[in-house]
Amino acid sequence: MANRNPTFELTVLLILVLLTKSKFLEALRSNSHATVDFNISCIEKEREALLQFKDGLKDPSGWLSSWVGDDCCNWVGVSCSIQTGHVVTLELKGSVCDSYQENKAAYYRKSCLFGKLNPSLLNLPFLSYLDLSGNNFHGNPIPEFIGSLKNLRYLDLSQASFTGMVPSSLGNLSNLEHLDLSHNSFFGSLPRLGNLSLLSNLDLSFNLMDGMIPEDIGQLSELFTLNLYGNSWKSVISENHFRNLSGLTFLYLSSTNKSLVFNVRHDWVAPFSLSTLAIGDCQLGSAFPSWLESQAGISRLTLSNVGLLDTIPGWFWRLLPQAQWLDLSDNQIRGELPKSINVRVDAWIDLGFNRLEGSLPLWSNVSNLSLRNNLLTGSIPIDIGHRMSIFENLDLSNNLLNGSIPQSISEMRNLSFLDLSNNHLSREIPSNWQGLDKLRVIDLSKNRLSGGIPSSICSLPSLVCLRLSSNNLSGELSASLQDCTRLLSLDLGQNGFFGTIRPIAEKLINVSYLGLRANMLTGSIPEQLCGFPVLHILDLAHNNLSGGIPTCLGNLKAMKYTRYYSSVPPSIERIEFTLHAEFVVKGRQNEYRKINSLLNIIDLSSNNLIGEIPEEITSLTVLHALNLSWNQLTGKIPENIGSLQQLETLDLSCNHLSGPIPPSMSSMTFLSHLNLSYNNLSGKILSSNQFATWNDPSIYEGNLYLCGPPLTTNCSSGHGDSEDNDKVEDEDKSEKFWFYVSVVLGFIVGFWAVCGTLIIKESWRHTYFRFVDETKDKLFVIIAVHVGHLYKKVCRCQKIKVVANKRYEL
Incomplete structure (x- = not known):
């Protein structure tokens, strides 16, 4: 027998162990049922627990129809341990449940569960992976019993329509590594995270949580992702919240009522190195935070609506070589933008709703740019299409830009969204739009553009939204839009278009927004x-x-x-x-x-x-x-x-x-x-x-x-009141009927009785005509009075209309 090499045998044994563990974890955390080549029989008690759990659910799509027979380890969404046969994974991630009601009939997307969670899950003692996200539990609270599933390492209840308080019992899940309760509605404070020392991913985003963020969150030294975005926190954030979070890589914080306040020292050095930072709707301070200067590896950065009043410091732009996404919108940031910046190719940048001045910069690596609602001046560079040819989305609306729209825009072959509205742009709309096959939205409204609508605009194959309102455009309506048959949104209001609506009404069958306000259109409203x-x-x-x-x-x-x-x-x-x-x-x-x-x-x-x-x-x-x-x-x-x-x-x-x-x-x-x-x-x-x-x-x-x-x-x-008026109206109709009958009979009888007498007797004739003259004079007086009242009413209405039109024009 050859001599054995202990080192070699130990290495082989270690590799086998690692491979076995890898296969186990893959089966445990797989997003679909893992099939293994072992003859594992389902434990009867756990099978019964799953069937009881199913009984509490509604399954309109028949998603759980495979939950029959003795072998629960082969049921959809269920995985068992390859060694013991115990259920370790319950992965029932549904599609996000959309529903709408039409004629009292409901529609539900397939693969979506409803109902309540049965505590029979407690009879799955080795359950370590539970994913019920994307279902619809109709506002029921998260059950307290989930905090008793001691072996849980992964818990995802996101987008499942839970509401109410977050159960404090979740703090007992000492083995938990991943907790996602995002996109629901339960409120209140964070659970005292306690024994959650292994937690690496915590996501409570987009809920109604309005309590304090406890400082002991800073003790979760394994935390990799912390997402508390989109809640209504009432809290002060200090250095203690981040004390031991040296491994933190993704940080998301916001408060919808802006009641989250950052209170850190100016010289504080953050213990982490972030890849993604998103802070929104908070009180961060008027100056750019100095601790941000150490975050050199950041690729996604949001500081939106956080109260910045500063100019952008020079060191800030040096942070961005790795930046793919930058959002500094909804602040009061001042100053001019640099002519060039160093960012990753295809970067997304939003600096809208600030006080930025100067001319429009041309940043060649940027593919998506919003500078909306600033104070930018000057004209759009004539070569913008050539120098920024990779643009996909461009929003320069609500600035002070003037001049004409450059023809070179036609070189932006990837352009999908173009908004130049509410500026001082003039002259005619460019005639060359051919080649912009991806362009879906054009908004040139609230400028000083003149002329007509170029026919090449309506030839764009992807165009679904056209906004040209509040300009000086003109032309016959149907001729201007002859080929615009794919539009979903059309706004030509406050221009000089004329003609009738019917020709375009026969073509724009899929439009959801039709705005033709304040033009010179005639004819009737077409059926x-x-x-x-x-x-x-x-x-x-x-x-x-x-x-x-x-x-x-x-x-x-x-x-x-x-x-x-x-x-x-x-x-x-x-x-x-x-x-x-x-x-x-x-x-x-x-x-x-x-x-x-x-x-x-x-x-x-x-x-x-x-x-x-x-x-x-x-x-x-x-x-x-x-x-x-x-x-x-x-x-x-x-x-x-x-x-x-x-x-x-x-x-x-x-x-x-x-x-x-x-x-x-x-x-x-x-x-x-x-x-x-x-x-x-x-x-x-x-x-x-x-x-x-x-x-x-x-x-x-x-x-x-x-x-x-x-x-x-x-x-x-x-x-x-209205009932009396109805009665009076009915009585008036009856009285009018008999009045007309009496008039006819009176005319027949009275004509000869009176007129015959007048013909025969001269003195009666003079008296009668004197009475007619007096009655005529009284009637003229009554008419004059009523005409005066009517004149006053018309004048008042006209006065209101003039004032309204002036306000409207303003």
């Missing part, structure tokens, strides 16, 4: 708009449209059914380039930095629309704003208008509407802005719910027959 399946915002105000309001507007699907979407919190891994728009809501023009697909608006004000308000419009149950003011509408306010339960703004002023205020309006509890002034409404003003809180008489002024608070007109015998 084709009623078939737009995703139309959320329809703004046709301040044009010369005529005809009636189409009754089929009540068929707009996107304004009839409530849709629920999962909450998507702000990104901390990628800068967002979002659309923004301005809408006239609640009587004033508001800017929305993020356009919410749930915002539903119809504005047809300041046109020449006639006829009645269609009753069908009351079926738009998720409409948020309706403005029909300054038209020639007649008839009553629809009786069923109270069905618009989500309505926040209703403006029907300056029309010819009559009748009472419908009683159903008192149920519109979301209504916060109402204007019914200058109509012919009558009866008693409602006094319940929202109406009891409105003390402004201007809401109702110009309606001579309205009475009751807040007007000074008392409801006397000449005024009554």
